[in-house]
Amino acid sequence: MNANTSRQSPAEGEESAQLFTRTARDLPSGRHQFHKERLMAQIHEARQEERQEQRTAAAPGGTRRLRLPRPAITLPVLAAALAGVVVAGVVRTGGDGVRDSGVATGPALTTTVGVATTKGLPQLLDQISLAAAEDDHPVVKPGQYIYIESKSADTFLKTVDDRTSLASHQLHTRQLWDSPDGTKGWLIDPAVNDSPEGETLSLPDELGNTPKAHLGAPSYDYLAKLTTDPDELLAKIYKETEGQGNTPDQQAFTTIGDLLSESYPPAELYSALFKAAAKIPGVVVVNDAVDAVGRHGVAVARLDETSGQREEWIFDTKTHVFLGERSVQVKRLSGTEALIKPGTVTYTSAILNRAIVDGIKQTPSQAG
Secondary structure, three states: OOOOOOOOOHHHHHHHHHHHHHHOOOOOOOOOOOOOOOOHHHHHHHHHHHHHHHHHHOOOOOOOOOOOOOOOOOEOOHHHHOOOOOOOOEOOOOOOOOOOOOOOEEOOOEOOOOOEEOOOHHHHHHHHHHHHHHOOOOOOOOOOEEEEEEEEEEEEEEEEOOEEEEEEEEEEEEEEEEOOOOOOEEEEOOOOOOOOOOEEOOOOOOOOOOOOOEOOEOOHHHHHOOOOOHHHHHHHHHHHOOOOOOOHHHHHHHHHHHHHHOOOOOHHHHHHHHHHHOOOOOOEEEEEEEOOOOOEEEEEEEEEOOOOEEEEEEEOOOOOOEEEEEEEEOOOOOHHHHHOOOOEEEEEEEEEEEEEEOOOOOOHHHHO
């Protein structure tokens, strides 16, 4: 259930799609999207299309993920796209400075790179899986909406007058509503919306398209039909994401991470996802990780050897509740991309509220 969206005309969208092909971005993430999309329908389709194109067109050292697309973005960064850098986007303004969309730029986000180990991983994932199975997880009924409130920020390369520097978008609140079938929704996110009121994600889109839900862009109803057998689930993930991402294992890990952050898997599936993750080679534990609002926890993580970034799912150390996620640069890059130094947090998020409400744009406090 991804709701990243940007405002562009059809002509601008076509131009962006062409730019995407030429720059061959390799960004294996569930929350990135072509600049041409505006509504949820195009986003649903683009997530799969982009991942497929990334794999087939990427040069060695492809990038990790594009997190927060903004209306001001007009041109992706070619060099960064080929060198493993998370790029939120570049705006070329001819010397007038960088336009923004409500979330001002600041210094790069940084952290101490936590030590990774495989010690205790099976036990941790078992505990997380058990906690997920025992968690209060009401069924979503027709006419209701899944509400997810989070805070997020990212670090990106900013180019003005041919000079590139590292900057970040401030931590900001994101509110998402989505119907069980995925055809109705609303998004409020200053990183992608011009209006503080947000915009509709309801389908069909302006072209009359209503895409089918899939692993890359799932609805609650779609997730409810998935197998809860960990082996079968992981096999399905590998099969349906074949050719995407930098490696099959990394893409499988990323896909599961996407389902944890901005979707609402039914209870049995939620538990099965962690059991499936335990079977992916290269998964490790980081004993101290911090989410976007400063909550410390333990992370289940995996290093993307191509991009040099480690994706971390952060859980409360006592309750094992999912807190959020972040991507941390672990390996040093070369050239212009050396700006992304080890310890740079390229994306961070924190889930503040995930609930079922009875109306679009209704919050849990209003429902109570």
